[in-house]
Amino acid sequence: RRLAEALLAAGGTVRFARPDDQATEPRWDGDTATLRPGDADQLRAVLRHTRDLGELPDRVVHLWSLADHTDGDQAHDPADAVDTALTLGLHTLVGLAAALRDLGSTSWALDVVTSGVCSATGTEALRPAWSTLTGPVRVIPLEYPGVTCRLVDLDPAGTTASPRPATDLIAELAADRTDPVVALRGGRRWLPDHDRITPAQPDSDARTTAGEGALRERGVYLVTGGLGGIGLAMAEHLATTCQARLVLFGRTGLPPRDTWDDILADPRAGEEVRRRVAGVRRVEDTGAEVLVVTGDVSTPEDTDRAVRAALDRFGALHGVLHAAGVPGIGLMQFKTRAEMDRVLAPKVAGTLALTRALRAVPDLDFLVLFSSITATTGGGPGQVDYCAANAFLDAHARDPRRAGDPWRTLSVGWGEWRWNAWEAGLAGYDSALQDYFRANRARLGIDFEAGWRSLLRALATDQPHAVVNTQDFATLVHASSQFTVDAVTAPRPTDQRTPRHPRPDLVTPYVAPTGDVETAIAEVWAEALGLDRVGSQDGFFDLGGNSLVGIKVLADIRRRLDVDDLAPHVLYQAPTVGALAQLIAPAQVPTATPVAEPGGDRGQRRRAGLRAAQRRKNA
Numbered sequence: 371r372r373l374a375e376a377l378l379a380a381g382g383t384v385r386f387a388r389p390d391d392q393a394t395e396p397r398w399d400g401d402t403a404t405l406r407p408g409d410a411d412q413l414r415a416v417l418r419h420t421r422d423l424g425e426l427p428d429r430v431v432h433l434w435s436l437a438d439h440t441d442g443d444q445a446h447d448p449a450d451a452v453d454t455a456l457t458l459g460l461h462t463l464v465g466l467a468a469a470l471r472d473l474g475s476t477s478w479a480l481d482v483v484t485s486g487v488c489s490a491t492g493t494e495a496l497r498p499a500w501s502t503l504t505g506p507v508r509v510i511p512l513e514y515p516g517v518t519c520r521l522v523d524l525d526p527a528g529t530t531a532s533p534r535p536a537t538d539l540i541a542e543l544a545a546d547r548t549d550p551v552v553a554l555r556g557g558r559r560w561l562p563d564h565d566r567i568t569p570a571q572p573d574s575d576a577r578t579t580a581g582e583g584a585l586r587e588r589g590v591y592l593v594t595g596g597l598g599g600i601g602l603a604m605a606e607h608l609a610t611t612c613q614a615r616l617v618l619f620g621r622t623g624l625p626p627r628d629t630w631d632d633i634l635a636d637p638r639a640g641e642e643v644r645r646r647v648a649g650v651r652r653v654e655d656t657g658a659e660v661l662v663v664t665g666d667v668s669t670p671e672d673t674d675r676a677v678r679a680a681l682d683r684f685g686a687l688h689g690v691l692h693a694a695g696v697p698g699i700g701l702m703q704f705k706t707r708a709e710m711d712r713v714l715a716p717k718v719a720g721t722l723a724l725t726r727a728l729r730a731v732p733d734l735d736f737l738v739l740f741s742s743i744t745a746t747t748g749g750g751p752g753q754v755d756y757c758a759a760n761a762f763l764d765a766h767a768r769d770p771r772r773a774g775d776p777w778r779t780l781s782v783g784w785g786e787w788r789w790n791a792w793e794a795g796l797a798g799y800d801s802a803l804q805d806y807f808r809a810n811r812a813r814l815g816i817d818f819e820a821g822w823r824s825l826l827r828a829l830a831t832d833q834p835h836a837v838v839n840t841q842d843f844a845t846l847v848h849a850s851s852q853f854t855v856d857a858v859t860a861p862r863p864t865d866q867r868t869p870r871h872p873r874p875d876l877v878t879p880y881v882a883p884t885g886d887v888e889t890a891i892a893e894v895w896a897e898a899l900g901l902d903r904v905g906s907q908d909g910f911f912d913l914g915g916n917s918l919v920g921i922k923v924l925a926d927i928r929r930r931l932d933v934d935d936l937a938p939h940v941l942y943q944a945p946t947v948g949a950l951a952q953l954i955a956p957a958q959v960p961t962a963t964p965v966a967e968p969g970g971d972r973g974q975r976r977r978a979g980l981r982a983a984q985r986r987k988n989a
Contacts, residue, residue: 372536372537372540373431373433373536373539373540373543374386376540376544380544382429383425384401385401385402385403385420385425385427386401386402386403387402387403387404387405387416388402388403388404388405389404389405389406389407389434389458389462390404390405390406391406391407392406393405393406393409393412394406395412395415396412396415396416396419398419403416403419407434407457407458407461407462408456408457408458408461408462408465408707409465410464410465410468410469413462413465413466413469414465414469414472414473417466417469417470417473418473421473421474426470426473426474426475426478427470427475427478428477428478428479429478429479429480429481430466430478430479430480430481431481431483431543432462432463432466432480432481432482432483433483434458434459434462435455435458435459435482435483435484435500435503436483436484436485436524437454437458448499448722448725449719449722451497451499452499452502452718452719452722454499455497455499455500455502455503456499456502456711456714459482459484459500459502459503459506460502460503460505460506460710460754460755460758461707461710463480463482463503463506463507463510464506464702464705464710464754466480467480467506467510467513467514467517467702467703468702468703471514471703472703472936476514476516476517477516477517478516478517479517479518479519480506480507480510480517480518480519480520481519481520481522481543482503482506482507482519482520482521482522483522483524483539484497484500484503484521484522484523484524485497485500485523485524485525485526485535486500486523486526487500487501487503487504487521487523487765488523488551488553488560488562489765489768489769489770490523490553490555490560491555492770493770494525494526494527494555494770495526495527495769495770495771496526496765496768496769496770496771497526497765498762498765498766498769499718499762501758501761501762501764501765502714502718502758502759502761502762503521503758503761504521504551504745504757504758504761505753505754505755505756505757505758505759505761506519506702506754506758507519507520507521507550507551508550508744508746508747508748508749508754508757509702509748509749509750509751509753509754509757510702510754511748511851511854512748512750512751512851512853512854512855513701513702513703513751513752513754513854513855514855515854515855515856518548519550520547520548520549520550520551520552521550521551521552522539522542522543522552522554523551523552523553523554524538524539524554525554525555525556534556534557535554538554538557539554542554542559549561562746564837564843564844567827567828567831567833567836584735584736584826584829584830585608585611585612585614585689585826586612586688586735587612587613588612588613588614588615589608589612589614589615589686589688589689589735590614590615590616590617590680590684590685590686590687590688590689591605591608591614591615591616591617591687591688591689591690591691592616592617592619592676592677592680592687592689592690592691593605593608593616593617593618593619593690593691593693594619594620594667594676594690594691594692594693594694594716594720594724595619595620595667595692595693595694595695595716595740596616596617596618596619596620596662596693597618597620597622597623597624597646597649597650597662598620598693598694599645599649599787599789600693600740600787600789600818600821601618601620601691601693601694602618602646602649602650602652602653603789603818603821603822604691604693604821604822604825605618605653605658605660606649606652606653606656607818607822608658609653609656609657609658610656613656613657613658614658615658615659615684616653616658616659616660616661617661617662617663617676617679617680617683617684617687618650618660618661618662618663619663619665619667619673619676619694620662620663620664620665620694621664621665621666621694622646622664623662623663623664624643624646624647624650624662625643625647630647630651633647634647634648634651650662659684661679661680661683661684663675663676663679666715666716667692667694667716667720667723667724668715668716668718668719668720668723669719669723670723670726670727672723673720673723673724673726673727674723674727674730676727677727677728677730677731678730681730681731686733687728687731687733687734688733688734688735689734689735689736689737689738690724690728690734690736690737690738691738691740692717692720692721692724692737692738692739692740693740694716694717694720695716695717695740695756695759696712696713696715696716697713697756698713698749698752698753698754698755698756698757698759699752700752700916700917700918701751701752701855701917701918701920701921702752702754703917703921704917704920704941704942705754705755705917709755710754710755713755713756713759714755714758714759714762716759717739717741717759717760717762717763718759718762721739721762721763721766724737725737725766725775728777731777734776734777735777735778736777736778736779736780736829737777737778737779737780738780738781738782738825738828738829739763739766739767739779739780739781739782740763740782740784741760741763741764741781741782741783741784741835742756742760742783742784743783743784743785743837743839743843743846744756744757744760745757745760745761745763745764745783746783746837746847747846747847747850747851748850748851749850750850750853750858751853751854751855751858751918752917752918760783763781764781764783764835766779766781767779767780767781767834767835768781768834768835772834779834780828780829780833780834780835780836781834781835781836782824782825782828782835782836782837782838783835783836783837783838783839784816784821784838784839785814785815785816785837785838785839785840785841785846786810786811786814786815786816787811787815787816787817787818787821788811788812788815788816788817789815789818814840814841815840816838816839816840820840821838824838825838855918855921858918870896870900870901870902871900871901871902872901872902873901873902873903873904873905873908873913874901874913874914876908876909876912876913877912878905878907878908878909878912879905879907880903880905880908881905881906881907881948882905882906883904883905883906883947883948883951884906885951887931887951887954887955888906888947888948888951890927890930890931891927891931891947891950891951891954892904892905892906892947894923894926894927894930895908895910895913895915895923895947897926898915898919898922898923898926899913899914899915899919901913904947905947906946906947906948906951907946907947907948908946908947909945909946910923910941910945910946911941911945912945915941920941923941924936924940924941927950927954931954931955933954936954940953
């Protein structure tokens with residue numbers, strides 16, 4: 371109320387939006403809309419109504435993220451707290467940004483107001499679930515360069531007990547500042563920063579570097595994501611450093627041991643299964659005992675089973691490296707909630723499942739969470755869910771309540787590793803940019819030896835959160851803020867246009883586009899995808915399209931056909947040239963039976979369809 375009064379007094383027009391989990395459709399009562407939180411369609415409907423009134427907002431102040439601030443996550447099941455935070459926070463803000471872009475708004479400001487996300491004094495109670503707000507705050511400006519975002523964190527102690535927080539908030543919102551994250555505490559503004567930790571000497575003894583007792587001789591260590599490249603590398607270092615006994619926990623297990631020799635000798639065996647088998651054998655060659663447990667760390671029953679397996683097999687568990695993760699791929703205008711939840715699950719639900727399961731372990735030394743610098747940099751377009759997931763890990767480790775755990779929790783925000791199995795994250799970037807990122811990874815990426823030394827150095831500190839990066843971090847954070855969609859999709863000079871390639875063999879035969887609308891769409895797709903031709907019945911994603919390319923494609927179609935309201939998700943609703951043309955201009959597109967170009971047998975088309983399906987999976 372105080373904030374609305376201040377905005378009205380300043381001459382603004384204020385509209386309110388209230389959440390209702392049971393709303394089946396938006397409803398208006400005077401200047402207040404009520405809608406279901408996290409529902410992109412209802413958000414779009416509300417904003418379309420305001421646009422029809424000539425009132426699309428140029429500023430949004432999001433206060434839903436103050437929900438339940440009085441008791442934080444402590445009075446709730448942690449999983450329920452996460453679901454509430456994601457629904458009222460991340461999913462609502464992603465839907466908001468997409469809806470405003472769909473309706474033609476390209477320049478507006480977002481202020482996300484919450485409490486208990488920033489550890490400013492080091493003593494305040496934190497709400498780690500709400501740290502996932504970091505994802506939209508950091509990444510919306512990267513995917514929508516005309517939008518400015520900031521997160522304003524109020525003191526979680528007494529946000530309703532006195533007028534002070536509201537007074538501070540009004541002053542902060544009135545100020546012309548660009549800090550993306552600020553914490554307000556008792557009239558003071560706190561901004562995040564990083565201090566350098568003196569690196570350990572490369573030739574120093576690993577166990578001494580890690581600090582007294584950090585690693586135990588023949589200790590038992592569980593590694594989630596244990597069959598991934600980084601997980602296996604850490605396992606191998608544990609084995610050689612302290613003759614560790616290891617539990618490697620991951621979603622994908624290993625084939626029967628008696629088939630390993632044949633798999634390694636057969637070049638036709640899948641590259642991924644060969645890598646896993648060779649990695650585990652390499653660890654065992656050090657003399658280590660290795661137990662592989664298959665399961666999903668985000669499923670409490672699977673995580674309980676992995677912890678019990680360690681205790682049953684080895685009689686103890688002394689440390690956990692939580693290295694499981696799923697890459698974030700695709701711009702938020704194209705992401706579904708299910709796709710984002712899949713990226714969040716191993717880090718958010720997985721950490722909660724581990725924290726619960728480890729309470730049954732009597733003598734645990736540490737839980738190390740493998741986070742990422744994307745929690746601070748945003749990570750670039752397409753990383754809203756991955757940024758949010760890693761911000762949760764950092765906040766979970768910094769939460770003062772972790773002091774009550776019988777083990778040490780440490781979150782390590784890793785920069786880019788030289789090893790990277792997430793090549794799909796480059797999908798959609800210009801080929802020259804892809805080459806640049808690969809070269810940059812080789813030049814500045816963290817190798818396994820340096821990563822291991824850095825992990826031990828972080829364990830030797832008393833900090834709950836450390837960042838490992840090979841570049842000056844402040845410079846990197848600033849540079850990351852310039853890595854926007856516009857920067858990676860900027861038109862190339864005429865003499866550097868995408869070279870044209872033959873249209874791939876698809877299950878769908880080629881059908882020539884008809885009419886001006888179909889022809890225009892087909893030409894835009896062909897230019898963006900580097901194809902010599904695109905047919906009326908060709909699917910955008912079958913041709914190799916993805917969300918990053920889709921943004922540019924739809925922008926070009928809007929300009930070429932003078933279309934005002936063309937949401938990116940229409941590429942899922944109308945994925946072919948003909949279907950999209952029918953959606954844009956139904957009166958101009960006659961319904962006709964397509965005439966297929968002769969040639970091509972059914973088997974060829976089926977194989978081409980399988981290849982297209984694999985491309986979609988990779989993208």
